[in-house]
Amino acid sequence: MNKRQMQKQKTRDVILKAAKRCFISRGFLDTTTSEIAGEAGIAHGTLFLHFPNKAQLIVTIFDMELDLITAQIVSLVEQSSGIQQLLARYLLLLREQEDLFAVIARELPFYPAEIRRRILFKESLLRQHFHRAIEQGTASGKFIALDVPMALTCLFGTINYLLSLKPIFVSEGSVIVKFQERLLSTFTSLIKAR
Amino acid sequence: MNKRQMQKQKTRDVILKAAKRCFISRGFLDTTTSEIAGEAGIAHGTLFLHFPNKAQLIVTIFDMELDLITAQIVSLVEQSSGIQQLLARYLLLLREQEDLFAVIARELPFYPAEIRRRILFKESLLRQHFHRAIEQGTASGKFIALDVPMALTCLFGTINYLLSLKPIFVSEGSVIVKFQERLLSTFTSLIKAR
Amino acid sequence: MNKRQMQKQKTRDVILKAAKRCFISRGFLDTTTSEIAGEAGIAHGTLFLHFPNKAQLIVTIFDMELDLITAQIVSLVEQSSGIQQLLARYLLLLREQEDLFAVIARELPFYPAEIRRRILFKESLLRQHFHRAIEQGTASGKFIALDVPMALTCLFGTINYLLSLKPIFVSEGSVIVKFQERLLSTFTSLIKAR
Amino acid sequence: MNKRQMQKQKTRDVILKAAKRCFISRGFLDTTTSEIAGEAGIAHGTLFLHFPNKAQLIVTIFDMELDLITAQIVSLVEQSSGIQQLLARYLLLLREQEDLFAVIARELPFYPAEIRRRILFKESLLRQHFHRAIEQGTASGKFIALDVPMALTCLFGTINYLLSLKPIFVSEGSVIVKFQERLLSTFTSLIKAR
């Protein structure tokens, strides 16, 4: 890679980082390309030299972010045993980047189909781990027999709901923190064998 | 009601129907008042003769649909129906206006505060009925003791999740139809005492 | 005049009275025909049955008001002797309907030419009396010799200026009250022979 | 300044000149941003690239013209000129942009508070210079002792009055020209000690 290409790559990275910052604070839908350029410290037009349009920029950001998130999930899974620990650690992970995940939860239905598919694919990988953990509990008699995929849809749906309407549920601070205990105990008590 | 008043009422209805059509196909946020007027076959300004602003127009549509649901649920509650029947009927009612409710689920986080408040207020009225039905079940030993508000957040959150991502879950047809049985049986089996 | 004509005349009066009230509180330029109709308790369209357009309505109001004002000025002149008394009484008269005169001062340049001419004609009648009073003072050696028309233009111009920018000079209450003493003493001391 | 910057500056000037032309012929209140853009031969949106909003555009025009006057008066004051010379020069400067100042005089009461404040602030700076000049005349026994602020309100009020009703006072040509001599000599003779 020659000097020019390196410079270009560097600018591209600067744009992506700036876009992510804007994205977290106001969401991608409400962020203008001009704001991103300003945040990145480059000219407005330069942005379109690196990305053909706003949509492609968001696609690229998600390509990167999703890989990061996947890595975190993998390490999450490796360190966790049992559904409770898995869920607790997952909530912790969400909490660490709550603003990012809240934006995604809110805007997901409006992203290009391809992005939506990729995000939900990553989620499905996670679901598999949750699925296995629950099935093990059921097999050992700790949990009742249940439609696990549907139960997980409830779980992820609920989390998504809390995140997407975060400002409704908490005026400030973390929704996850506010609800994690009740969510955990309710989910556990529901699936627990009695 | 004289001819004048009838004509006015008719125009109002024409606007509401046209707005609902636009709203379902493109969402409230992307529908312009000018488009609605065009779809309704009236002058742009006429719309504002019947509704003071875009938000009020949409509030009117929401209120009508949500009141319809609330009324039916209330009448069901008066017949002292259990949570299963309540939920089944609720899903049926959602299904009848599924495209509309899918749009609401998707766009809710982006609506002006006033509209969001109204929608969530109506939802909270519904929740009260569900709440009572579950508590009666718990009192009579049919259901386990549980954090009812949290359980309802799970329920409504899940439905909201399914609706908002409808195109992901079904390529065509109804998400509610696709999931209602599993949702019903899973929710029931989870809270059922054993 | 038959019953129908009487009714029409009555409605016309109601409109004129309502228009004047609106006019005083917000100015004619900012008052909509719809507001006037509302204030008058008649249908919006009815207004255009009595006046071909908004401009004609304002012309009519001024035709009436100016006659009233003229009558007041005449009685003012008859009761006053000397420029000081004349001016003091004039300021009193303005003060009694300060809001009306402030609106006129502000909006005068925007009225139809005909209205402007009539208003200024009434003012010129008043000026003649001031003129005579000053000339008598000069003749008796009480005042210095001066270009009386120009001095009066200063006087009326100043009053007009204070009225038209009333909200700048006083946050509430009367501009006339605030400035009358200084205006009177300054004007007197300026023209007084020394 | 490179070519890019020069071009931008040129566009800005074109907008300002076009805006001033529109403004003089129809007033600020009745001139639309679209008209200005058309007159300037640029796209409507381009206007907002150079000025954040209509008010700022007009403030810029006002500031330029008013600063020009203030600067000339200040330089005159530094040469320790008397009130007569000051007033004569002021009238001369007004005359050079008479149509513009006539519009301002007429529309001032209707401008947004911020614009009004700015205009009246500049006027108050001017008043200070006039104030000092008069006080010096009084100190040296050339003028009678008088309420200087009130006298200046009379002076500026009169000029404002003449400008705002210009079409009444002259069918064509300059009001300032028509009245400057009488205004000057009357004002001088009024305040002159005898």
Place this chain on the structure above:
DNA sequence: TATGAATGAGCATTCATTCAT
């Protein structure tokens, strides 16, 4: 005569994208 529903041109401002420099 009175009504009031309907009209539709008009307005300030935004923003993704282009292209000459």
Place this chain on the structure above:
DNA sequence: GATGAATGAATGCTCATTCAT
């Protein structure tokens, strides 16, 4: 490769006037 000035379609809402009832 980078710049940033220019574009122009698009938006929610107002209001004097008309005309069918």
